[in-house]
Amino acid sequence: MRISRAMLKLATNAAIVAVFGAGAGLAMAHSDAAPSPGYLIDSSNHYVKNNYGECWRTGYWTPAMAVEECDPGLVKKEEPKVAEVTPPPPPPPAPVVGPEKPAFEKVTLQAETLFDFDKAVVRADGKKILDEEVVAKMKQYPQVEVILVTGYADRIGSKKYNMKLSQRRADAVRNYLESQGIEAKRIETAAKGSADPVVSCSDVKGPANRHNKKLVQCLQPNRRVVVEIKVQRPTE
Numbered sequence: 304m305r306i307s308r309a310m311l312k313l314a315t316n317a318a319i320v321a322v323f324g325a326g327a328g329l330a331m332a333h334s335d336a337a338p339s340p341g342y343l344i345d346s347s348n349h350y351v352k353n354n355y356g357e358c359w360r361t362g363y364w365t366p367a368m369a370v371e372e373c374d375p376g377l378v379k380k381e382e383p384k385v386a387e388v389t390p391p392p393p394p395p396p397a398p399v400v401g402p403e404k405p406a407f408e409k410v411t412l413q414a415e416t417l418f419d420f421d422k423a424v425v426r427a428d429g430k431k432i433l434d435e436e437v438v439a440k441m442k443q444y445p446q447v448e449v450i451l452v453t454g455y456a457d458r459i460g461s462k463k464y465n466m467k468l469s470q471r472r473a474d475a476v477r478n479y480l481e482s483q484g485i486e487a488k489r490i491e492t493a494a495k496g497s498a499d500p501v502v503s504c505s506d507v508k509g510p511a512n513r514h515n516k517k518l519v520q521c522l523q524p525n526r527r528v529v530v531e532i533k534v535q536r537p538t539e
Contacts, residue, residue, distance in 0.1 A: 342373055
């Protein structure tokens with residue numbers, strides 16, 4: 304009669320239990336889970352153990368068959384779960400800090416107010432305007448380290464002449480400011496001649512010379528001196 308492997312295993316287990324259970328006082332352990340095939344079990348699916356509490360392994364046992372009850376040192380332990388930590392919200396963005404507001408706005412002075420036509424000597428009423436618009440502000444705001452004084456002329460005359468005239472007028476304003484106590488190192492000058500015109504007056508007929516009264520009057524906004532802040536020290 305041919306005996307199957309399962310029947311042979313059951314018979315072997317029963318024989319071992321019968322032989323060793325009574326004579327050697329084997330302990331029986333119960334497992335609720337399906338038993339591992341790497342250990343001897345009895346008919347009640349208990350792992351068979353000796354008097355030292357050790358499970359009996361089968362001949363084909365491998366470490367992969369180890370169970371916690373019999374070989375706890377060989378069973379891979381589950382890594383303890385680490386509580387998820389919610390990162391704190393990012394800090395609010397720092398406010399954007401831009402350049403400080405200019406201590407005073409750009410000042411545009413008409414040449415006719417400061418000078419006689421085609422001249423570069425500051426008139427008395429022009430000095431009064433400079434006192435109010437520039438000198439007082441320079442003394443009020445010491446954080447303004449450098450101002451730029453730029454002279455402009457109209458297009459009547461040659462470019463070379465207009466460049467020189469606009470420079471002489473810028474220098475005249477600088478000299479007056481210095482005479483009123485503004486340090487020379489706080490003043491820079493520039494000349495633009497007929498560049499950057501405010502008006503074109505292209506519709507005015509006649510020659511482009513000082514005798515064309517309509518053209519001279521129309522081009523008046525172009526003849527000017529502009530004072531603006533170039534360097535301002537940040538205030539604390």
